[in-house]
Amino acid sequence: EDQVTQSPEALRLQEGESSSLNCSYTVSGLRGLFWYRQDPGKGPEFLFTLYSAGEEKEKERLKATLTKKESFLHITAPKPEDSATYLCALNYGGSQGNLIFGKGTKLSVKP
């Protein structure tokens, strides 16, 4: 069973069409949940980290939220330059500091 599951696998939006990406997890003892953006052939770029249920973080058109078993990345009025793969990762007691990643959501925003 996957410890971190992201959905959908792929998402196609029109420019300006808001939506949300989901990251659910089954581990306990969460120490931190991280969102990264990855462009093709590049390394993941850090976006947000969340540590406790109810926490929210915002950056430009992106907003990340955290509940006890899932996190959402909300994208408001996306632009074509937001097209990328968004990765969710977590650090929990059993991982001892290394990150456990989901498979990512590939977002395409058409003009």
Next chain:
Amino acid sequence: DAGVTQSPTHLIKTRGQQVTLRCSPKSGHDTVSWYQQALGQGPQFIFQYYEEEERQRGNFPDRFSGHQFPNYSSELNVNALLLGDSALYLCASSPLAEAKNIQYFGAGTRLSVL
């Protein structure tokens, strides 16, 4: 301030060969982690180095080994390459003392095994 740098950017090897990948961490960071990312998958943890020692290891065979130098830079070595080792290899650094443990990634080394 330079971020995490990795070299080379691309590498082509044949089965059975050995390869060494290099990583320089972000300034002020003393911990280096290595990840393997297959096409269409999320990164998978290989191992982490701190104070020149392997601190944690993921589910990878002994063919994967590493080293950390006194200046905190690191190497990943893979022996007896298999076709399945073809992937993007990512290095990430973090300041261990920081409780947030945010890991910052380099651009990666794309390894192709023929």
